[in-house]
Amino acid sequence: MLAQSFEEFVNSLQLDNLDDINTKFRTITKRLNMSYYDGSTSEEEHGYKVGSLGRQTAIRGISDMDMLFVLPKSKYTQYNNYEGNGQSALLQEVKNELRKRYSNEKIIVRGDGQVVVITFSNYEVEVCPAFENKDGSYTYPDSNHGGTWKRTDPMVEIGESEYMIDHTNSHFKYVCQMVRAWKNNIGFKMGGLLVDTLVHKFFTKNPDYVTATFEDYLFLFRDLFSYLKGQNKEQKYWRALGSRQHVYDKGKAFINKAEKVYNKIKDLTEESEDLYEKLQEIFGITFPVPETVQKAELSSFAYRSASALATTEQYIEHMFPVDIKYSLKIECEVSAKGFREGLLRVFIRNKKPLLLARKLRFYIEENEFKEKHKDMPIPVPFDIYWKVRNRGQEAIKRNCIRGQIKEGTSQIEESTDFMGGHFVECYIISNGVCVARDRINVPIFETPFHMKVKS
Template sequence: MLAESFEEFVESLELDNQDDIDKKFRSITKRLNMSYYDGSTSEEDHGYKVGSLGRQTAIRGISDMDMLFVLPPSKYEQYEKHEGNGQSALLQDVKKELRKRYSNEKIIVRGDGQVVVITFSNYEVEVCPAFENDDGSFTYPDSNEGGKWRRTDPLVEIGESEYMIDHTHNHFKYICQMIRAWKNNIGFKMGGLLIDTLVHRFFRKYPAYVTATYEDYLPLFKDLFTYLKEQNKEQNYWRALGSRQPVYDKHKTFISKAKKAYNKIKDLTEESEEVYEKLQEVFGIKFPVPETVAKAEFSSYAYLSTAAATEQFIEHKFKVDIRYSLKIECEVSAKGFREGLLRTYIRTKKPLLLARTLRFYIEKNEFKERHKDIPLPFDIYWKVRNRGEEAIKRNCIRGQIKKGTTQIEESTSFMGGHFVECYIVSNGVCIARDRIDVPIFETPFAMKIKP
């Protein structure tokens, strides 16, 4: 039964917009061929899907397509000799050519100065102009710090991913996709290439899982989260699958998140009463729960009562593709006087008393910071969820997702284990999220919006 849930979950992660992605790719490739190859109308020549889509590890809800377009060698000579920042000039020229096809879409050179971004109604396409090298790698422009050229080797990474997918009978792909689902559910930033690289290294370290089936997924993820949580926090980069290029992760947030995930599932067996509850906590609300389980053991977790009808889930309202960091904080005050941060209360086990005001606010929004030069629109949503017997008795579990501003104010009322979540939504996609748990059981506590 658990194996069937894993299989159903994997199937739910498959892309649902592949046809539209392919159509956009062909259209962009054709336009650039017309511009740079004497009016060629080819929809395939010189264009490559790269990134997670190229490696076949992308999941439903992906909010960007990475593509590489190979320019003629003569263009490299032109921009290398360009007076000033030739790399910036190249990106601006590609942007100008794309406007001939996409006059109604927003087209920008992204803040990192390496790609041209076309924003469509449901996702973005990041076009990286490049030049092919003799060894099959590519040189691409970086317009930062006066301009320079960089090297990338995505086709070797794609080839190694394709080999592993075949070698593991697709399970390498499925595991990479489930790690993306975990990342999106928990709400932290982790690059797709790093995910695929670490899963690739995991299979190399644990060759027995090469022949894994869905029946092996629970022990596999116990070992995988163990492997992730034991990565060296001092390590600056990992060598990418296939290309061996360095893959950086400045904050290495995945290590602490993997430790929490491991602790949730380490003692589980297929027969555990809370196995589906814990797997949903790790992978998200869409992890399938068999109907028989939902009606019996799972009902207490899901609070299947009339009160539960108020709870909403971000996954049901928007696509979720976490690509940016978000951090929220909570300030505790009484009668207008600040007492401290909620995280400090929890860490020091200081009791949180009644009649306290809680001000939840955004401390860091990476999406806004990354796009400060060319601001992009986004919306902020909040969710306040009361949990526990008292919340159910009072029919006050709440859990609605509401559009808001950079802060909300709550007040303590009754005890239970509660939480507040915040979401950043841009272009119809939730691209950042954060959560503060309020696990107060000894002290009467809950959140209730002031009238």
């Protein structure tokens, strides 16, 4: 039964827009071949899907496609000898060539100055112009700091991923995809290459799991999260699978997040009463719960009452594709009678109780998406959504579970009223995709507490 749930969940993670992505890829490749290879109309030559799509570890909701287009050597000579920032000039030329095909889409050189970005509905294509080296690696432009050339070796990474997928009967791919689902559900930034690299290292260090099946997944993920939480926070980089290029993770948020998950999963068995509840907390609300388990839960009066009211709750996964690429942090200011008492996270850390008649102002403290795009030549719009969820017997009794997701501004105001393990979530939506999310728990079990939106 559990194995079937894991298998169904993995199936639900597979890409549902691959045909559209492939069409865009072929069209872009054809346009650039026409521009750089004597009018060639080939839809395949010189173009390569790289990144998680190339490594076959992408999941449904992916918001970007990474591709390389290999330019003639003459272009390298031209822009290497360019007076000024040749790398920037090369990117601008490729952008102008793409405009001949995509005149209505937004086409920019991204803020990191390494790719040309074409924005479509729900996802972007990041085109990296490159030059092939004798060893099979590629040289690509970086327009920052006056312009430099950099090296990348994605084909070796793709080859190693393909080998591991075959070697593990596709379970390397599935585990990489489920780690992405965990990252998207919890809401923290972790690069796809780092995900695949660490999962690769895990399988290498634990060869018994090479022959794993879905029957083994509960124990596999227990050991995987144990491995992830054990990573060195002082480590500057990891060596990528295949290429061994440096893979960085500045914040290393995944280490603490993995420790929390490990503590949830370490004692679980298939007989645990809260098994599926915990797995949904880890991997998201779409993790399948068997019908027999649902029927058993429905036998509880409390569960029936909660289920009847929980129809008010909405889930961001049902409203937008989720692909977390940026960090987001929300905070809450607690005040009484106009005087500031402190921050909610500090209250919780110090086990200081919230009292009645307190005002709570939830606000965005850090929004990496906004910071990353503030200097772009064309403003990148985004929307902010909030969710306030009340939990506990008092919320059920008062028919006040709430949980609707509503568009808002950078802050909302709430007030205390009754007990429960409540929470507030915030989401950043860009181009129809949830690219950042954060949650702040309000675990009040001894102090009456409830949240009412003021504005």
